[in-house]
Amino acid sequence: EIVLTQSPGTLSLSPGERATLSCRASQSVDNNYLGWYQQKPGQAPRLLMHGASFRATGTPDRFSGSGSGTDFTLTISRLEPEDFAVYYCQQYSSSPEWTFGQGTKVEIK
């Protein structure tokens, strides 16, 4: 099983600032089969990125993903009020035990 570790646990930032979220895998994620999800309180997760760097339908272009192998990053270039949420990474290279990171909370400073 591939274990994903996200850091930091909580990111305290102001609207307009840049957010950089990290997701580190315990072993290589083949073909960059890594997704990012956003979850707001009381809601289901929403797919933001797949294939590490491809935006899902409807994802604003202030969100970008990068990385390969074991280290991946989600960047939000300028935080909007609606971006304050919890973000999860998920690997889908190791079937069928698809795993998620423990989440990074982006909160208003």
Next chain:
Amino acid sequence: QVQLVESGGGVVQPGRSLRLSCTASGFRFSTYAMHWVRQAPVKGLEWVAVISFDGSIKYHADSVKGRFTIARDNSQNTLFLQMNSLRIEDTAVYFCARGTPSGGGYYFDYWGQGALVTVSS
């Protein structure tokens, strides 16, 4: 538009059973693999089970293997999760999710709103 609506959650005693349903609309249900993902209170996400588009292939997470069974009825556009021998640690919100294939795996592009299952004596 794609919609997934779960039902069947509730409070149940340890050792008892519960069946969750997920009704799909807005897409060709019979052509997609479907998953269950759960989230324990104030916890992260845990993949639970997957079923292929035609129901012929199923996988379950080790944590539920032998107790939970995923199933589907394509004629009714419905996904199921039969949960037997429930444990307190199965308490969670259970989401159904559509799987989009990529390589040998899936990412989850649409999710239901979730069904809360509480296992308590």
